[in-house]
Amino acid sequence: VGFTATSPATAKPYKAAEIYSKQTYKYGRYEIRMRVAKGSGVLSTFFTYKNGSEQPGTFWEEIDIEIFGKNNATQWQSNVIIGTNRPTTKTEGVHTTPFSMGDGYHTYVLEWTPNYIAWYVDGTQTRRITGG
Template identity: 40%
Template sequence: MVVLALLIAVGVAAYIWTHPTYKIVPDRGDGKSFNLSFSDGFDETDWYISDFTFRSLFYRAGWVAENVHFEPPSISLEINRKPVDHQPYSGAEVQKRGYYGFGRYEVVMQAAPGSGVVSSFFTHTDATFGDPHDEIDIEFLGNNTRQIHANVFADGKTNGSIYIDLPFDAAEGVHLYAFDWQPDSVTWFVDGVLKKVVTSAERPIPQNPGRIMMNIWTGTQDQYAWHGTPKFEDGTRATYYCVSFRALHDDTSQCSDDYIH
């Protein structure tokens, strides 16, 4: 798993560094609490839709804006076998504009099914923005959507993957996922139930505010042992209904306030 973690770090760094498009994400000073339900719309002043390809030892999909579908009450991110530039697959990615730090992050979503596909909700920053590589992940691997793949990177370092078993198939229904990021810990929740805690005594905890991102993609052959061979159906989607962030010490509304399980 340590080798895999290093591959992930290298892959992420490779695509970020080669694509200054990411630099248009505005204003480090944002960081305010928000609660955005996609039943209320999809406002591109709040979200940046990635629309470029990149060369990477990790990814085999480029980001295509037309693969982001707004269909109230949700948005969905699609992956398909339409080649884009030098990549054999077209994926999709959206980023919440601004930078966000300690607090609680929630998403109501349905994961994408199918071997070889990865769907995600995570925070991220790196050297492109004058920061170390810091990241907190919720990912779903299409070859086993009865687990969450979680991870934490701080200053480019990780102690490897965290797998959280689920009592359901994340690709067969809509559920609430969350992580609470404190200066000395990260805690993951599923449908409001605490599932995993990591502390600074166990692994480094990120300290730099990052972007909130969701994407869908598939990797190179080196990733097949992790996410499975690409056998997913063409046009597979991950669907998102609500995203919220409540900053540390705030008491604002969250996705969970309106979520009924």
């Protein structure tokens, strides 16, 4: 089966970064200062992830901040994904800000302790979940 392009592909002026560590970290305060991208279909993220979580039978562990580029980048999602069965357990929460997170730099924080996980934007706690 062949593929014929009807128009030439062009590079987009998008930039991205990833910080990856071979060191395992658990509880703590994870903080980033970033300016997110605006636009439909664009997602700017900051998350923790356990290596190998995508493997069958492995316990998936992930804590997310996901900023949606749509709607002028005024909405974001906090989430914890855990479990060994697919689909995994998710605790999604969607939040709206009174400003565009793409108009400037903002500070996002994940605070993970043995008793709770909390999410902050610019020093204001937006969500907290408690439990194991």
